[in-house]
Amino acid sequence: MRFEKYFVPETRQECFALLEQYGDKAKVLAGGTDVIQLLKSGALKPEAVIDIRKVEGISETKITDQGLALGAMVRLRELSLNEALATDYPVIMEAAGHVSSMQIRSMATIGGNVCNASPSADAVQGLILMNATAVIESAGGNREIPIAQFFTGPGKTVLKKGELLVGFTIPKPSARTGAFYEKFSIRGDTDITIVGAGASVTLAEDGTVSGAVVSLASVAPTPLRMDAVEKMLVGKKLTPELIDQAAQAASKSVAPITDQRASAGYRVEMVYVWTKSALTKALERAIA
Amino acid sequence: MNTLIGKGEKRIDAYDKVTGKGMFASDFFSRAAKMPQMRLLTSPHAHAKILRLDVSRAENMPGVIKIITSKEPGVDWDQFPKPAYLAQDRVIWAGQVIALVLAETREIAEEAIGAIEIEYEVYPHVLNYDEAMEPNPKAVVDPEYETRAAGFSDRPGDRASDRKSPNVVGAFKLNTGDVDRALKESDIVIEHNYFTGKKTANPLETATAVCEYSPDGTLTMTSNGAGVHGVIKQTLCRVLGLKQSKLRCIQPYQGGSFGSRLNPFIEVLTALMASRAKCGVACSYTRKESFTTGPSNWPCYTTVKLGAKKDGTIIANDFTLGEEIGACINNSFFSGRLSSSGVAPCYRFPNTRMDTFAVATNTVPAAEYRGLGCPETEFGIECVINELADGLGISPVEIRLKNILDPGDLNIYGEPIRSTGLKKCLQSVADAIGVDEKPVQDMGVWKKGRGCAVGGKQNTPLGRAEAKVWFNCDGTIELFTSVDEMGMGATTTMAQICANEMGVRMEDVKLTNSDTAITPYDNYSASSRATYTAGNAVIIACDDLKRKLKEEVAREFGMHPSKVEIQGTTAILKGAALESVSIPSLFKGWTPFSQNNWGLKIGSPVEGVGIFCPAPVQMWDKDGRSPRIWNWFQYSAAAIEVAVNEETGQVQVLRVASSSDTGNPINPDIIRGQTIGGVHMAIGFALNEEHLYDENGMISNANLSDYRLPTILDMPLKENVHDFINPDSLPDGPYGAKGMAESVTVPVAPAIQEAIYQAVGVRINGYPMTAERVLAAIKEKKQKEAAR
């Protein structure tokens, strides 16, 4: 057996109790599209699988004046097609829509994409660009942390024993904010991302950058937020020259690995190309 | 009487397949879930000595039935196909099978594999052609190299003393005309080295075998391997010493093959286990095993040197080729002769020297894959011809038209070309894409370019095909063949030929295929020969049936058979009072009181049989020449427009035209599918597909996420896909038809190579032309230009 026990808790309390009881021997299953691969290959051999699809209150998308609340169980396809997000959160939709195929997105969830903690995760990038906060609950209480700090290594997160990621809160973006995520892969979205580059810029009334997020996928053990590059942009006018400098700085500061998808050198070059493109398109959206 | 030939008759297997009712080997495997399951222990190292192998703990686990290792008594491993050769004292590729474990369930078998104790001493390995070809390589792959260093008597020119490395394990040479003089007389000479990637065919159904065991020792093998008679049954009988009468091989629908199922590895291992454990055995490879345990194609490394006169006439061809054949034990197959046959089909090449050889490496063993090394060989030739055209300032179409063989011409072996429509193929694709015109550059960093190429592929005259056809008492026809229905539509083509010959409708013909207890002999469907060999056998069988029907009808009416004509289910009686008669009406029934057992009898069909074998090869001389070394040649041309991203090196095929000389087509709609499918597959060859390795020499992209098979997005929009048939009738083909499915793939990669050059000015001398390789070439070019 790939695992012995299968639970489908319907309340958070039930879920927390199972998480407490089984600890490391339990694996939480959201959409399952990543977890099941690990179960089938034998890379993961939990005693219990906790399917959280029926847990109350974690499958909703709520839009308020303050922002967006996403439940962990929101399916990526639902997210990518939710037209209500098109005005303020298009990058959330687009990044979710870049995850693999239609069939996979029908099952895969935003919480699952985050908890799988792959550096190449596309939907995660949408959350990072929009300054999302992860909402973590356990029997002992709740905590919230910025999404970029959620990851500690490939497949590793800050979640502790007994904790469940229940969703995300995303502040409504300020006026004159634009964000764009570029997924670079060879065969479209079914390919695992070779390099992902995202940018979000908020412009002050004078047209200078008042806030920026630059984030990369597949170039480090975790999704990578480029603080130094962001600092280069703030307070300045985002000219093509500055975009080029920022892209070069991003490219110079990464140390990716060579794997079966691309060489390290190629990834470095692609960081330049796609960071430039993401910043350019983010700026276009900020102006529009 | 040609009412069905050349028509797009619907496939006879389509209903089964669109409803999910058609049974594949893997479906029999699912239904055999309660049968004992076999799993494989395979090597994690490319080259290692096995210091210790202890299966005792695994053998004693509850539910484990039997474990077989190379120490199994009474097995002649040297007879085994390479992907089924169990490691002896050392493993020679990562993925080689070390032990077979049979258990009551798949899970128990997998647990038992984990319980096998094994220790290795890791040896250095050679993973590619260059490493293997060093005079003192890090590894000598073939464990039996020392015992066979004398070379092979059946290969003129293959002498051990000539071998550049102990990993060279076979050679073939050809010499015609005077190459050195022709090179001196040439106005332009271009020479380059070319590489091609190591690929896995990846039919979507993995290798699967279900072997039932009867108490008398009879095995019934249901599998998706090719050639139930010629390959599977004969291999199992030879290798395992089975009696012909004690083995039945059945092939349900095959989930693709592309040649890769010609090596009967899973059948050999499964039948070995069944005959030793004396019980049924089911086994199915994982996708990873399909990559790592094999087989793969064989990549070719070529040095192509062509010399031409100013007017584009190519007069010199100095050609060197190494086939990288993987972990080869006791090679008796590879010599470079098969791959280098790609030099022959298309061009005159009056002065040609070929020096070809086979090279072993510590990688998965090579076997057949769509084109038998010809796409890999012809890539370099087509690329050099495109460069010659550029160098001489003439069109790539014109230079080819000047050098393409015409019917009646002799090729490099001295064989006459009997049929070729290649010139028309080339012109049709060049016109469709506008190869001689420059595209408008309107896509920013994506630069467009166009290119064309041609290709040919020999048909290996190995075929013997038989067919049996029945005329039933109700006028229905039953046809029995053993073609491999791997998806190409061979069974439909056979039914179509049969219906046409018998003058009945398609739906009146029922085909039973590929069951050695029922259907007649066929070697196997490969080298694009099913239509040709089995098609001819069906025609012969129908002739035989009609002759017998004439005799039966003539006897009923006291006539000479020559006065009877068969038209469908009607017999025309020439010169008789009754002008015609329904043949089914002549079949008599049976009752307990009047036993009408003479003549045509209800329930007893009239049977015709047909056997077709092409004329044999004539052994080649010391220069590699022969008036008949191959049979006929199939041809294809392609023209392609690509866009290349200057910043990323990505290549997108925007438009493609492909044309084939198929001889007279039997079913143009089926050919269309083979043409477009072949182009799509070859786009994968050209742009993405190759094995990559980790530090242990294990394939690191042995899955469908990282091994980049082309998807629908790699194909242009359908309005930009053009396919043509430009037939030149084959004199001895059924209705003038010949095969076509391999040559389609040949010109795609070189046409893309030229189109990339036209787009961004770089030539990638090998494939896959990955984004990384294209970008590296663009950067190198820019650096050179900056340095100037």
Next chain:
Amino acid sequence: MSNRIDVALTINGRLHNLNVRPDLTLAETLRDELNLTGTKIGCDDSNCGVCTVLLDGMAVKSCAMLVGQADGREITTIEGLETGDGLHPLQQAFIDYFAVQCGFCTPGMILTAKAILDENPKATEEDIREGLHGNLCRCTGYVQIVEAIESVRDGKYGEARA
């Protein structure tokens, strides 16, 4: 076995109450437990798409979900498309347009096509390509598959039955 689970699957309109191992994928359950072998398995990592089925009308890869995840839901497999009235228009179109070769990808391809057209009856060629790009086909080069789907979209087979 105590750790089996009860699941209720409505497959092709018929309710199946099963007591199964929870670690089976839906694909394994359909094939090995229910003999619905029209749903194929072709890879180790949910990439090839031959296992595609419809789950409450959505195309999903049945090798990438556990049987328990389908509990209480409606599943359509290729075996469910043909009715007493004959083949589904997509099935007939795949025959007529020679969109079938080896046939191993065909069930998943047809079901994915159904999901595409059910959701967007006016799907363009680009929409169809986007929808099908998780379904590998090694034989056809896809052109005849797209032609078959477009013929159904364009009403050549009358109103497509749901």
